[in-house]
Amino acid sequence: MSLEQLIIKCKKNNRKAQGELYGLYATKLFTLCLKYSKNYAESEDNLQDAFLTIFNKIKQYKGNGSFEGWMKRIVINTALQRYRKASVLDVIKDDDLEEELVEVEVSQVSLEFLLEIIQELPDKYRLVFNLYVLDGFSHREIAEMLNISTGTSKSNLSRARKILKGKIEENQFINKKLLENGK
Amino acid sequence: MGNKKNIDRLFQEGFNSFEVAPDDKVWRNIESMLDEKKESKKNIPIWMRYAGIAALLLLFIGGVGVVLLNGQNTGAIVNTPENEHRILDKEEGNSVKEGTHEVLVYDKGDKSAVIQSNKENLLKDDVVVRVKTETDLLGEENKLNDFKSSTDEGESELFVGNSSVTVNVSSVTVNSENQKLRELLLKNKSDLKGVKSVTNSKLHKSLIVKEDAFVLNKNITEEKEVDQVVENRVVHDDKVNTKRNDNVIVGDSEEVVDKELGFQKRKEKKLLGKIGNEDNKLSVVLGENVVDKNKVLVDNQKYTNSEKQVIVRVDSIGLVSGDDVTLSAKLTDDALKNSEDNKEVIGDVAGKELVENPVEKTIEEAIAELEELKEEEEEEEENVAFDKWKISPRIAPVFYNTLSTGSPIDNELSNNKKKGQLTMSYGLGVGYVINNRLTVRAGINNVELGYDTQDVAIYSSPETSDSGPRLKNINFEPGASSLNLVSSDGFSISQIPSSFSLLFDSSLNQRLGYLEVPLELSYKVSDKKMKIDLIAGVSTFFLNKNEIYTEVDEKLRYIGEANNLNKVSYSTNIGFGFNYKISNAFNFNFEPMFKYQLNAFSKDSGNFRPYILGVYSGFSFKF
Numbered sequence: 126m127s128l129e130q131l132i133i134k135c136k137k138n139n140r141k142a143q144g145e146l147y148g149l150y151a152t153k154l155f156t157l158c159l160k161y162s163k164n165y166a167e168s169e170d171n172l173q174d175a176f177l178t179i180f181n182k183i184k185q186y187k188g189n190g191s192f193e194g195w196m197k198r199i200v201i202n203t204a205l206q207r208y209r210k211a212s213v214l215d216v217i218k219d220d221d222l223e224e225e226l227v228e229v230e231v232s233q234v235s236l237e238f239l240l241e242i243i244q245e246l247p248d249k250y251r252l253v254f255n256l257y258v259l260d261g262f263s264h265r266e267i268a269e270m271l272n273i274s275t276g277t278s279k280s281n282l283s284r285a286r287k288i289l290k291g292k293i294e295e296n297q298f299i300n301k302k303l304l305e306n307g308k
Numbered sequence: 309m310g311n312k313k314n315i316d317r318l319f320q321e322g323f324n325s326f327e328v329a330p331d332d333k334v335w336r337n338i339e340s341m342l343d344e345k346k347e348s349k350k351n352i353p354i355w356m357r358y359a360g361i362a363a364l365l366l367l368f369i370g371g372v373g374v375v376l377l378n379g380q381n382t383g384a385i386v387n388t389p390e391n392e393h394r395i396l397d398k399e400e401g402n403s404v405k406e407g408t409h410e411v412l413v414y415d416k417g418d419k420s421a422v423i424q425s426n427k428e429n430l431l432k433d434d435v436v437v438r439v440k441t442e443t444d445l446l447g448e449e450n451k452l453n454d455f456k457s458s459t460d461e462g463e464s465e466l467f468v469g470n471s472s473v474t475v476n477v478s479s480v481t482v483n484s485e486n487q488k489l490r491e492l493l494l495k496n497k498s499d500l501k502g503v504k505s506v507t508n509s510k511l512h513k514s515l516i517v518k519e520d521a522f523v524l525n526k527n528i529t530e531e532k533e534v535d536q537v538v539e540n541r542v543v544h545d546d547k548v549n550t551k552r553n554d555n556v557i558v559g560d561s562e563e564v565v566d567k568e569l570g571f572q573k574r575k576e577k578k579l580l581g582k583i584g585n586e587d588n589k590l591s592v593v594l595g596e597n598v599v600d601k602n603k604v605l606v607d608n609q610k611y612t613n614s615e616k617q618v619i620v621r622v623d624s625i626g627l628v629s630g631d632d633v634t635l636s637a638k639l640t641d642d643a644l645k646n647s648e649d650n651k652e653v654i655g656d657v658a659g660k661e662l663v664e665n666p667v668e669k670t671i672e673e674a675i676a677e678l679e680e681l682k683e684e685e686e687e688e689e690e691n692v693a694f695d696k697w698k699i700s701p702r703i704a705p706v707f708y709n710t711l712s713t714g715s716p717i718d719n720e721l722s723n724n725k726k727k728g729q730l731t732m733s734y735g736l737g738v739g740y741v742i743n744n745r746l747t748v749r750a751g752i753n754n755v756e757l758g759y760d761t762q763d764v765a766i767y768s769s770p771e772t773s774d775s776g777p778r779l780k781n782i783n784f785e786p787g788a789s790s791l792n793l794v795s796s797d798g799f800s801i802s803q804i805p806s807s808f809s810l811l812f813d814s815s816l817n818q819r820l821g822y823l824e825v826p827l828e829l830s831y832k833v834s835d836k837k838m839k840i841d842l843i844a845g846v847s848t849f850f851l852n853k854n855e856i857y858t859e860v861d862e863k864l865r866y867i868g869e870a871n872n873l874n875k876v877s878y879s880t881n882i883g884f885g886f887n888y889k890i891s892n893a894f895n896f897n898f899e900p901m902f903k904y905q906l907n908a909f910s911k912d913s914g915n916f917r918p919y920i921l922g923v924y925s926g927f928s929f930k931f
Contacts, residue, residue, distance in 0.1 A: 143342070147335050155330035160323065169334050176338045185763060185795075209861050236326045239319060258316045259323060266767075269791070272863070286315055293315070 128192060135183050143180055150193065151176075154200050160255050161204035163244055175203040201260065205270060208248050234293060242292040250285035257282050365898050365925055696741050700751075700897055702926030703734040708757040708820075714915030716872060716908075717816060717856070718779035721761050721795050722915065727815075729758035733922055735824070745832045749845070753824040756853065757920065761816040765794050766858055781872045782856055788867035793858070814860040818870065820908075821853025830885055839895075841885035847903060849877045874910045879903040879920065893931065899924040 126134075126145070134142030154175065158168035178199050186195055243251060252271065256262040257278070262270070264278040271278070709728030715721035735753030742748060779793055793816065828845025854873050857864040883901030890896055903920040 138342075140339070140342070144335065144339070147338065151335070152327050152329040155334075156323075156327050158330075159328055169330060172330050173334050173337050173341075176334075177341055180338075180342060182763075206861060209863075234318070234322070236322050239322050240326070243319075258319055269766075289319075290315055293318075 129188070132183065132186065132188075132192065135180060138180075146179075147176060150196060153193070154196060157197060157200050158204065159240055160243055160259060161201065161252065163248070163251075167207075171200065171204050171207065175200040178203060197260075201256075205252065208252060209272070234296070238293075238296060242289055245292070246285055246288060250281050250288065253278050253281040254285035254289070365923075698739045698741070698747075698895075698928045698930040700737040700739065700895075700926050700928030701735075702737055702751075702753075702897065702899075702924045703732065704753075704899075704901075704922040704924040705730055706733045706755060706757065706920050706922040707731075708759050708918060708920055710759070711904075711917040711919055712915050714917070715761060716916040717761060717781050717818065717870065720779060721764065721816070724764065724795050725762045727760040727762060729760065729817075731756040731758055733824070733924070737826070737926075737928075739830075739928070744835070747830045747832075747841070749826065749828045749830060749843075751826055753826065754821070755824050755849075755920070755922075756819065756821045757918075758817060758819040759918075760859065761818070763795060764814050764816045764858070766814050766860070767792050767794075781870055782868045783871045784868040785866065788865070791858070791867060814858055817857040817859045817864060819853060819855045819857065820851070820873065822849040823852055824849050826881060828881060837889055839885075839887040839889070841887065841899075843881070843883045843885050843899065843901065845881045847879045847881055849879065849905070849908070851875050851877070870909075872910050874907055877905060877908045879905045887928070890927075893929055895928045895930070897924070897926050897928055 126142075128149075131142050131146055131149075135146055151172065155168060155172050158171040158175070159165070162168040162171055175196075179196055182199070186192065243254065246254065253267055256267045256270070257264065264275040264282075267273075267278040268275040273281075707728050707730050710726055713722055713726075715724065715726070733753050733755035735751055735755075737749055737751030739747045739749045784791065824847050826845055826847040828843050830841040830843040832839055832841050834840035851873055854869045855866060856868055856870060857866050859865075881901055881903045883899055886898040888896040888898070900923045901921070903922065905918045905920065908918055909916065
């Protein structure tokens with residue numbers, strides 16, 4: 126069954142088609158959820174909510190543009206809404222840090238570790254980091270989406286980077302020690 | 309170690325190939341929630357919401373009605389001794405104490421009596437009947453002082469069933485003293501609204517309050533005479549009295565008498581009752597305790613050969629004084645009816661002793677009749693006497709929606725779901741009553757309207773505000789210049805310049821405010837206690853608010869105003885009016901109205917055909 130046919134069936138609320146669609150995209154979208162969420166459980170919640178939205182709104186998808194892109198937007202929006210409701214974003218101070226290059230040494234860093242430290246970031250930093258670095262939004266767009274200023278977006282991004290860098294370096298240091306001890 | 313890398317790239321490259329599958333339970337949850345949703349996705353129809361509002365209002369009306377009706381029955385004031393007694397001052401002559409309102413009826417014969425009655429007592433279930441009789445005062449020898457001292461004598465109370473009427477009968481000096489007394493009474497016009505003398509029979513007298521058309525007509529003429537009497541302060545001789553009306557009326561002024569005449573026509577209340585007095589030859593003074601206004605009382609007395617009755621007509625003066633319905637009691641001379649009898653009576657009065665007479669009707673019956681009459685009279689009143697103007701402050705929940713799809717904002721949104729908002733309208737209406745059925749109404753209302761266009765996707769195009777497809781009928785404010793809105797309906801990624809900066813579940817909230825000037829005609833279709841009107845007309849709307857907001861997660865953000873709204877527009881209105889009468893001057897209104905807007909939008913309204921549903925409620929005051 127082609128994607129188009131699947132979508133048509135989903136529009137008719139065909140449960141089997143919905144299941145198939147889920148099967149096709151769940152992994153990709155769940156990965157997206159993981160990056161935007163604090164933890165695994167919250168990712169599952171987001172995925173669930175996002176798919177419910179997708180099935181409810183699928184009639185509005187008229188076939189223009191990428192269906193995957195359309196779904197991704199819904200997932201991100203779902204994730205953001207969680208924090209908008211919690212209004213964790215409002216309290217951020219706007220201290221316009223300059224964007225600076227943050228570099229880390231490349232060594233053995235596992236994806237699991239990267240995901241872990243992203244999820245450990247405070248919400249406001251995690252969202253901005255994800256939106257800007259991983260999903261390509263501009264600060265201006267982020268500001269609109271999160272209802273913050275672009276300055277706040279920039280400073281949050283900068284702090285997120287520093288925190289991540291610190292954790293990576295800490296991890297590398299530990300690994301190094303372990304290796305040394307292992308000799 | 310020496311290989312440094314931008315941390316952004318580290319993550320970007322890392323996550324490129326990163327994928328994690330979700331647990332199966334996520335799908336199971338989604339499935340079960342999809343099932344639930346199917347069942348629960350029933351919206352409450354709009355009419356049910358309105359029915360709810362209507363039911364609440366009806367309850368309120370009912371509550372008010374019950375309270376008011378009870379109030380009428382229980383609010384009566386029982387005569388206190390203060391009210392009952394008149395004080396006649398020795399030196400200054402007779403004066404009526406303030407707060408008492410009596411009519412004196414003089415007996416040509418030996419005795420006179422004061423009857424003081426209070427309409428409210430009459431209407432009350434539990435009314436005391438007191439008959440004060442005075443047997444000592446005879447003929448010309450009676451002194452005013454005596455009158456005073458004697459008023460308390462011979463008081464008796466009659467209880468008739470549950471109902472009783474307070475009637476004080478005292479003797480009053482007569483004959484030559486009459487003149488003095490009247491003059492004295494005239495001095496105290498402010499207290500004494502009416503004086504009436506009636507010739508009296510010697511022995512027994514029944515007092516009947518009765519409805520009689522003859523009496524009505526006659527009274528009017530009589531009262532005209534009375535005017536003269538008042539002006540000239542002519543004192544009626546007993547003979548004159550007996551011959552013609554047997555009465556003298558002393559009014560406050562001509563005006564009062566005129567009013568009386570006017571109200572007599574419309575409001576005639578008759579009480580049929582008899583009070584038997586043992587052995588009294590009486591003059592009757594009939595008086596009223598009236599809360600605010602007292603009226604001149606015209607009393608006529610009727611004697612028939614056989615029955616020897618006094619007919620008393622009781623008038624209500626409710627029209628003038630509003631709720632504190634005041635009552636005048638009248639002794640009506642039914643001379644017209646029974647002229648022969650009257651002549652005989654005249655003879656009788658001269659000295660004939662009347663034989664005791666069986667009571668024809670009990671006071672109880674009389675009261676029942678009186679109450680009946682009162683109701684009739686009120687209805688009559690509505691027909692005959694209406695006030696021309698009424699003013700009615702009102703408030704209404706109004707619901708704004710469109711009869712068709714289409715969007716006044718942009719064609720892009722024409723197929724999006726619109727959701728009307730419930731807002732408020734308030735204002736003041738003025739009505740001019742043309743006749744019993746027709747009323748012209750005008751007024752001014754402030755009205756706020758709003759609706760949501762749902763399923764709008766918002767994204768920002770940071771670089772150029774003109775690049776994207778902007779909604780053409782919105783003038784964006786500077787702060788929102790980077791915003792673009794598209795229907796998530798006809799979603800197209802090609803329209804969106806930069807990826808992803810999109811908010812899905814938002815809606816567009818258009819808010820309008822108007823000063824509304826309605827001009828309507830209402831036609832009364834039912835004229836019961838609850839009046840029902842059909843209302844039709846037009847309204848002129850003057851725009852005073854024009855705002856468009858985006859709504860994301862219930863947060864509103866002002867983005868600009870519509871550029872296609874007419875400053876002045878019109879609507880056609882139709883509806884029902886329910887008027888619940890609380891008092892003569894005071895109504896409760898409840899008016900569901902449908903208003904169809906004709907030209908709210910100047911151009912490109914995209915087949916948006918807005919209407920307003922409002923349930924206007926308020927009070928109206930007639931004047």
